[in-house]
Amino acid sequence: MGDAKVNGRRGTFQLDNCAAADIGADFFLVDDETVTKTDVGGARSKAGVVLDIECGKVWIEI
Numbered sequence: 001m002g003d004a005k006v007n008g009r010r011g012t013f014q015l016d017n018c019a020a021a022d023i024g025a026d027f028f029l030v031d032d033e034t035v036t037k038t039d040v041g042g043a044r045s046k047a048g049v050v051l052d053i054e055c056g057k058v059w060i061e062i
Contacts, residue, residue, distance in 0.1 A: 006057060008055070009062070010045050011060055011061075012051060012059055012060065012061050012062070013033050013059070013060055013062060014054070014057050014058070014060075015033055015034060015036070015047070015057065015060055016033055016034040016056075016057060017034070017035060017036070017053075017056060017057055017058045018024055018030060018035070018036040019036045019038070019058050021037070021050050021053045021058045022035070022037075022041060022050060023050050023051065023052065023053065024049060025037065025049070025050050026042035026046055026048075026049060027046075027047050027048065027049070027058065027060055028040075028045060028046055028047055029045050029046075029047045030044065031043055034056035035047045035058065036062060046051055047060050047062060048060040048061045048062040057062055
């Protein structure tokens with residue numbers, strides 16, 4: 001694998017959650033719409049910090 005560039009936006013986004021969330025915790029990317037609490041030994045990129053939890057979804061500040 002080589003280096004890749006990704007265009008992104010900073011802000012606060014609501015994403016699907018695959019784990020029990022803690023406000024203030026770091027969360028990691030699973031796919032383009034899902035985050036989780038673990039980075040699987042560094043295999044997942046940090047998505048951001050959980051700001052709020054609502055109906056099985058989390059608000060993440062990226």
